Amino acid sequence: MSDTVSASAAIPLRLRIRDGDGYAEFRVEAEPHRTVLDLLERLRSGGSAVPAYRHSCHHGSCGTCGAVIDGVEALMCLTRAADLAAPRPRLPGGPAVPPERDEAGAVIVTLEPLSKMTVVSGIAVVPGPVFAGIPKGASYLRPASADGRASLPPDPAEAVADPGAWRPDGRVRFEACIECGLCVSACPVAVPFIGPAALAAVNREREKRPEQVSAMVAIAAAPDGVGPCGRHLACSRVCPQAVFPGKHIQLLRNALASLA
Ligand code: SF4
Numbered sequence: 001m002s003d004t005v006s007a008s009a010a011i012p013l014r015l016r017i018r019d020g021d022g023y024a025e026f027r028v029e030a031e032p033h034r035t036v037l038d039l040l041e042r043l044r045s046g047g048s049a050v051p052a053y054r055h056s057c058h059h060g061s062c063g064t065c066g067a068v069i070d071g072v073e074a075l076m077c078l079t080r081a082a083d084l085a086a087p088r089p090r091l092p093g094g095p096a097v098p099p100e101r102d103e104a105g106a107v108i109v110t111l112e113p114l115s116k117m118t119v120v121s122g123i124a125v126v127p128g129p130v131f132a133g134i135p136k137g138a139s140y141l142r143p144a145s146a147d148g149r150a151s152l153p154p155d156p157a158e159a160v161a162d163p164g165a166w167r168p169d170g171r172v173r174f175e176a177c178i179e180c181g182l183c184v185s186a187c188p189v190a191v192p193f194i195g196p197a198a199l200a201a202v203n204r205e206r207e208k209r210p211e212q213v214s215a216m217v218a219i220a221a222a223p224d225g226v227g228p229c230g231r232h233l234a235c236s237r238v239c240p241q242a243v244f245p246g247k248h249i250q251l252l253r254n255a256l257a258s259l260a
């Protein structure tokens, strides 16, 4: 059977959803643009006993719908049926391989809960490990300029042309991380480690707030700081927000080296 996906033809899927020690299975015909979350919602509203899952926004901004989809962490609300039917990696950074199909030709899709989290039920988890290492009081707004002051363009027309880039209070946008935990789940480090999301936050605090540099460097230098990171880069590969936690970990290493 071809792995080419038609723009409109329904795609037969066999969803296997972790449910305790086993899997609950469902067959669905999915339009290519439908997401995994759409399909779970459709099944549930149709009365199917779908194992528990988390979600809120449906558009990749709340960070609650993460799952391990066929071996790779992803947001269910951003993973379309067309993606599932196309060749793709089966581990972060791995080679793209064709989808597995059952005897009837349906694409077999397996959903597992994120790793390192406490499973509540089905694939719903408590994401505590994502937040545990993030410094208390970490600021969530990114300054528009390096010194954090207002950065209005000299020509107001520029602000009209690109209103998102200029704010009179010197702030541009929220930090990109949505605390989805995909990076924490994908990270293969198995010793005590505060994890990629926390270290990305630590580095952003170090960059943004000079008064916090000593405290952030101390967190990075602790035994569960940057040391356990093995540069696998699984974190950066699965992050849906292009935070590139691995880059932040390296910047923390550089900061530590400069102080040595
Ligand atoms: S760094 Fe990326 S993958 Fe990790 S929690 Fe934030 S958004 Fe999710």
Ligand code: FES
Binding pocket: 054, 055, 056, 057, 058, 059, 060, 061, 062, 063, 064, 065, 066, 075, 076, 077, 078
């Ligand atoms: S439902 Fe909010 S990120 Fe997926």
